[in-house]
Amino acid sequence: MVTPLVAGNWKMHTTLAEAVALARAIRRALARVQGVEVVLCPPFVSLAAVARAVRGSALRVGAQNMHHQEKGAFTGEISPTMLSGLCQYVILGHSERRRHFGETDDLVNRKVLKAVEHGLRPILCVGESLEERQQGRAEGVVSQSLLACLKGIGAPGGLAIAYEPVWAIGTGVPATGEQAQLMAALVRRVLADRYGREAAQIPVLYGGSVTPTNTQEFVVQPDIDGALVGGASLDAESFAQIVRLTAQVRSRAGEG
Ligand code: PGA
Numbered sequence: 001m002v003t004p005l006v007a008g009n010w011k012m013h014t015t016l017a018e019a020v021a022l023a024r025a026i027r028r029a030l031a032r033v034q035g036v037e038v039v040l041c042p043p044f045v046s047l048a049a050v051a052r053a054v055r056g057s058a059l060r061v062g063a064q065n066m067h068h069q070e071k072g073a074f075t076g077e078i079s080p081t082m083l084s085g086l087c088q089y090v091i092l093g094h095s096e097r098r099r100h101f102g103e104t105d106d107l108v109n110r111k112v113l114k115a116v117e118h119g120l121r122p123i124l125c126v127g128e129s130l131e132e133r134q135q136g137r138a139e140g141v142v143s144q145s146l147l148a149c150l151k152g153i154g155a156p157g158g159l160a161i162a163y164e165p166v167w168a169i170g171t172g173v174p175a176t177g178e179q180a181q182l183m184a185a186l187v188r189r190v191l192a193d194r195y196g197r198e199a200a201q202i203p204v205l206y207g208g209s210v211t212p213t214n215t216q217e218f219v220v221q222p223d224i225d226g227a228l229v230g231g232a233s234l235d236a237e238s239f240a241q242i243v244r245l246t247a248q249v250r251s252r253a254g255e256g
Pocket of ligand 1: 164168169170208228229232
């Protein structure tokens with residue numbers, strides 16, 4: 001069984017001091033929790049400090065975005081060479097990047113390729129809008145987007161996929177466990193078609209208004225291996241609780 005993964009996407013929140021304090025509080029809260037890969041994704045400016053704050057623990061660090069070239073005249077951008085060595089993961093294709101910064105599947109694909117080339121583990125986000133869901137196009141949109149973002153990725157080692165319905169992100173209206181499971185199963189089928197047995201090693205996460213109250217509903221699903229958490233990851237106790245619940249559900253599943 002793939003190791004479950006819970007990632008906290010802090011988005012454009014936390015000053016440097018707040019980020020360090022949050023990372024330390026999460027580290028304390030999770031000191032005895034095992035069996036879940038936990039990734040903290042602070043803003044770029046806090047990556048190095050958060051990496052220091054979690055050093056020596058099982059916590060991992062990720063960036064929220066990345067440019068697709070190593071270097072050059074791209075004012076304000078952060079490259080894969082700057083991130084490798086600093087963090088282990090990078091969130092790519094988040095719907096906020098797509099919506100506010102015009103990122104397309106093609107651009108996300110270039111980023112995924114570069115991340116992998118530099119030994120960074122992409123947490124690739126895909127998801128449909130409310131309109132697409134209402135039109136009955138959710139499955140087609142998600143599978144097409146996934147395949148487009150993975151073009152040229154021959155081996156899926158290190159990859160994680162987050163199914164994040166756009167309508168559930170930051171809205172307080174999560175998908176139901178059943179909706180999330182159906183889409184996670186679809187993601188898994190697409191991955192299995194593409195990568196065969198190796199696909200089983202890819203964690204498939206659900207993201208969109210995950211809180212301690214609804215975590216179980218998602219992580220009990222057979223095709224969901226964890227969560228990408230936004231708002232609730234800014235509170236150390238809420239985030240730690242999401243991780244604990246994931247660990248509990250998974251260890252029960254492992255015994256059963
Ligand atoms: P949310 O964000 O948990 O605040 O809905 C999830 C995400 O953007 O990954």
